[in-house]
Amino acid sequence: MSVRLGDAVVEQRYHVAGRGPVCVAHPGGPGIGWEYLRVPHLERSLTMVYIEPVGTGASGRLDDPQDYTIATYGHFLHQVIGHLGLDTVALLGHSHGGFVAQRYALDHPGHLSGLVLYDTSPVTGEDFWAAAVAGMQDFTRLHVREHPEVAAFADALTTRPEVEDDEEATAILRTIAPAYFHDYYGREADFAPGRAALRMYAAPAWGQEPAFDVRGDLPGLSVPTLVVAGADDFICGPRWARMIHERVPAAELCILQRTGHLGHIEHPGEFAALVADFLTD
Structure with missing residues (x-):
C-alpha cells in the first residue's frame, strides 16, 4: 500500500499469515527486517499482520534519514490499521517496535482491542x-x-x-x-x-528525535496490556518491563525465565500460548 508523508508518497509493505483475531506486529531496531519477528506458533490462533517498516526490505525509503522517528513509524502503522478496515485490532510491539506501540496506544486507544509490549521500555536516554x-x-x-x-x-x-x-x-x-x-x-x-x-x-538509525519517554503518560493508557520480558534480556529486560507494569492500570506482567531478548525464538510455544491466551481471552 502507498502512504502519504508530507509531500511524498511512500510504499508500506506488510505481511499476513494465520487465522483468528487480527494482531498487528511491529518489529524492532529501528531497521531490523521484519522476518525475525514472525511467530508461526501464534499464527495457529491469530491472524498476524507483520509490519515491514519504512526504510527496510521492500518498503519505501524516506528522502531524509532524520525523519525515521517514532512519530513517523506511528503514522505508517496508523495507515495500515486503517487499511485493514476493522473496528479494532490487537497490537504487539517488540523492542523499538514497543516504543512505537506505546505511543500509538496512547494516541489511538479506540483502534486497539489489546496491547502486547514485548521486551521494550518506556524510556531511553x-x-x-x-x-x-x-x-x-x-x-x-x-x-x-x-x-x-x-x-x-x-x-x-x-x-x-x-x-x-x-x-x-x-x-x-x-x-x-x-x-x-x-x-x-x-x-x-x-x-x-x-x-x-x-x-x-x-538509514533508520539516523532518525533524529529526543530520547523516548512516556512514563508520565502511561497511567492514562486504557488498552488492556500485557508486558513481556526475558529475564536475561540485556537491553530491555525486567527493570524496564516493571517500569511499564507499575504505571499502566491493570497491566499484566510476565517475565520469561532462561530467556533473552528473543523469547519468541527461544521458547516459541510458551511465548505464543502466553500472547494468544491474553489476546483471545
Missing part, C-alpha cells in the same frame, strides 16, 4: 544505554574465555548508529546476535540459521 552497555559487558565477561570474539560486542553495540551501509549494519547485527539469547552457544544449532538470516538496514 543515558541511563537506558548505560544499562545496555553494562549488560553487554556482563555477557562478554561470561563468555569471552570460550568465545574471544565477544570482546568486541560492546563496542559494536555503541557504533551501530554510525553505520551507513546496509551490509555493514547487517554484519554487525549478526556478529552481536548471540548476546540477545539466554544461551546461544548452548543451542547454536537451533539458533545459527536465524542468526544468518537477520537483516539490518542502516
Whole structure:
C-alpha cells in the first residue's frame, strides 16, 4: 500500500499469515527486517499482520534519514490499521517496535482491542544505554574465555548508529546476535540459521528525535496490556518491563525465565500460548 508523508508518497509493505483475531506486529531496531519477528506458533490462533517498516526490505525509503522517528513509524502503522478496515485490532510491539506501540496506544486507544509490549521500555536516554552497555559487558565477561570474539560486542553495540551501509549494519547485527539469547552457544544449532538470516538496514538509525519517554503518560493508557520480558534480556529486560507494569492500570506482567531478548525464538510455544491466551481471552 502507498502512504502519504508530507509531500511524498511512500510504499508500506506488510505481511499476513494465520487465522483468528487480527494482531498487528511491529518489529524492532529501528531497521531490523521484519522476518525475525514472525511467530508461526501464534499464527495457529491469530491472524498476524507483520509490519515491514519504512526504510527496510521492500518498503519505501524516506528522502531524509532524520525523519525515521517514532512519530513517523506511528503514522505508517496508523495507515495500515486503517487499511485493514476493522473496528479494532490487537497490537504487539517488540523492542523499538514497543516504543512505537506505546505511543500509538496512547494516541489511538479506540483502534486497539489489546496491547502486547514485548521486551521494550518506556524510556531511553543515558541511563537506558548505560544499562545496555553494562549488560553487554556482563555477557562478554561470561563468555569471552570460550568465545574471544565477544570482546568486541560492546563496542559494536555503541557504533551501530554510525553505520551507513546496509551490509555493514547487517554484519554487525549478526556478529552481536548471540548476546540477545539466554544461551546461544548452548543451542547454536537451533539458533545459527536465524542468526544468518537477520537483516539490518542502516538509514533508520539516523532518525533524529529526543530520547523516548512516556512514563508520565502511561497511567492514562486504557488498552488492556500485557508486558513481556526475558529475564536475561540485556537491553530491555525486567527493570524496564516493571517500569511499564507499575504505571499502566491493570497491566499484566510476565517475565520469561532462561530467556533473552528473543523469547519468541527461544521458547516459541510458551511465548505464543502466553500472547494468544491474553489476546483471545
